[in-house]
Amino acid sequence: MIREFGLIDVMYLIAAARWTLALTATAFIGSALIGIVIAIARILPFAPARWLSATYIHIVQGTPLLVWLFVMFFGLPLAGISVNPWLAAAVAFSVYGSAFLGEIWRGALVSIAKTQWEAGASLGLSLWEQLRHVIVPQSIRVAIPPTVGFLVQLIKNTSLAAVIGFVELTREGQLTAAGTYKPFAVYITVAAIYFAMCFPLSQWSRSIERRLDVAR
Amino acid sequence: MSLVEIHGINKSYGALPVLKDVTLDVEKGEIIAVIGRSGSGKSTLLRCINGLEPVQAGAIRVDGVQVNDPKTNLRKLRQEVGIVFQSFNLFPHLSVSDNITLAPRVVKKQAPAAARELAREVLARVGLEDKLDAYPSQLSGGQQQRVAIARSLAMRPKLMLFDEVTSALDPELTGEVLKVLESVAQEGMTMILVTHEMGFARRFGSRLVFMHEGRIHEQGPAAAVLAGPKTHELQTFLSAVLH
Numbered sequence: 001m002i003r004e005f006g007l008i009d010v011m012y013l014i015a016a017a018r019w020t021l022a023l024t025a026t027a028f029i030g031s032a033l034i035g036i037v038i039a040i041a042r043i044l045p046f047a048p049a050r051w052l053s054a055t056y057i058h059i060v061q062g063t064p065l066l067v068w069l070f071v072m073f074f075g076l077p078l079a080g081i082s083v084n085p086w087l088a089a090a091v092a093f094s095v096y097g098s099a100f101l102g103e104i105w106r107g108a109l110v111s112i113a114k115t116q117w118e119a120g121a122s123l124g125l126s127l128w129e130q131l132r133h134v135i136v137p138q139s140i141r142v143a144i145p146p147t148v149g150f151l152v153q154l155i156k157n158t159s160l161a162a163v164i165g166f167v168e169l170t171r172e173g174q175l176t177a178a179g180t181y182k183p184f185a186v187y188i189t190v191a192a193i194y195f196a197m198c199f200p201l202s203q204w205s206r207s208i209e210r211r212l213d214v215a216r
Numbered sequence: 217m218s219l220v221e222i223h224g225i226n227k228s229y230g231a232l233p234v235l236k237d238v239t240l241d242v243e244k245g246e247i248i249a250v251i252g253r254s255g256s257g258k259s260t261l262l263r264c265i266n267g268l269e270p271v272q273a274g275a276i277r278v279d280g281v282q283v284n285d286p287k288t289n290l291r292k293l294r295q296e297v298g299i300v301f302q303s304f305n306l307f308p309h310l311s312v313s314d315n316i317t318l319a320p321r322v323v324k325k326q327a328p329a330a331a332r333e334l335a336r337e338v339l340a341r342v343g344l345e346d347k348l349d350a351y352p353s354q355l356s357g358g359q360q361q362r363v364a365i366a367r368s369l370a371m372r373p374k375l376m377l378f379d380e381v382t383s384a385l386d387p388e389l390t391g392e393v394l395k396v397l398e399s400v401a402q403e404g405m406t407m408i409l410v411t412h413e414m415g416f417a418r419r420f421g422s423r424l425v426f427m428h429e430g431r432i433h434e435q436g437p438a439a440a441v442l443a444g445p446k447t448h449e450l451q452t453f454l455s456a457v458l459h
Binding site: 119120122124137138141 | 266268290291292294295297298299301303305306307308309318319322323367368371
């Protein structure tokens with residue numbers, strides 16, 4: 001039985017977009033938690049920490065996100081760990097995102113002049129205190145625009161979770177298209193909903209960037 | 217025991233030697249003016265004294281504590297040795313008050329109210345009490361450098377190092393910083409200054425140290441050395457800087 005593509009389907013798509021946002025938020029928090037560790041490990045005066053974190057970044061950035069999704073979804077059950085699509089997607093996106101945020105934030109940390117570290121050290125601040133009170137507060141300004149830019153990418157990339165059956169906006173679109181035989185109308189609607197989520201964020205990112213340029 | 221004892225230190229950046237067998241003792245209350253061409257190693261010497269730069273050979277002791285010993289707690293040492301840099305290096309994201317109170321609060325665990333009182337006191341000593349809540353970007357270069365000096369004073373150091381603190385300033389701003397240096401000197405602070413201000417060195421320096429190609433080439437009482445340099449290199453240097 002073929003039904004029409006109507007307002008009720010649009011409402012279902014918007015409802016599914018909540019899962020896109022939920023996955024984005026979870027993945028962003030996971031990426032941020034691992035990313036901050038990676039970023040700091042990359043700049044420590046302790047070679048093994050730098051080496052390990054650099055290797056992590058190279059491996060993650062050198063492999064497709066889609067493959068990470070499959071590895072988490074199909075691989076972990078082989079190891080006896082049962083995963084649902086939600087958990088597999090959250091972990092895969094966190095791993096993927098942490099490598100990118102780690103690099104973005106490392107860049108922000110090293111953009112702060114070496115003399116700021118020295119000024120902190122000369123006052124008797126420990127390495128952690130220099131980071132906490134001198135370096136991190138200054139690098140946040142630098143990090144905000146690219147971090148928001150990353151968030152926009154993350155929202156769009158969560159559509160990949162559809163392939164492991166996680167019902168978010170894109171998966172809901174596939175289901176609706178299959179039921180209504182109106183793929184064009186459905187996917188245009190899906191695209192419009194993604195745009196409605198991403199556009200305000202990229203505008204916000206741009207306005208922050210402009211403000212920081214003026215302040216500089 | 218001298219406050220600072222430097223014995224036969226050597227340092228190089230890769231294959232380039234910057235300090236060659238430098239030995240220097242500084243007594244409590246002395247004011248040492250270190251002069252020399254750029255690249256003669258004078259800034260490096262200063263940075264070695266508070267452990268910002270490691271040395272490859274020799275020994276540096278400050279107040280009996282060996283600086284170049286891995287077991288030494290450099291954090292503790294640096295609380296007693298203030299350093300003021302050519303480029304001020306204030307924390308741009310913090311107000312003047314927070315710049316000054318950061319280390320007393322974080323390192324010495326002072327209560328915020330007491331630390332702010334301390335900030336007020338050291339700012340008064342550099343004549344900038346009214347800038348307590350200003351940000352570094354709102355201050356002139358000379359004012360920023362005076363805040364940097366106040367920030368160091370707030371740690372109540374036993375020794376202060378000054379690395380060409382007036383070199384980044386316009387001549388008219390140099391004067392206000394020199395005045396602050398004079399008052400710190402008159403309070404009896406032990407100071408080592410890398411400087412190009414020969415007038416200041418002559419009037420306030422108890423000793424003048426001339427560095428040349430990584431060595432201490434000539435030293436002695438400031439006024440006497442400036443009036444009658446013994447080595448050809450110092451004569452040439454002085455005639456160049458004094459015209």
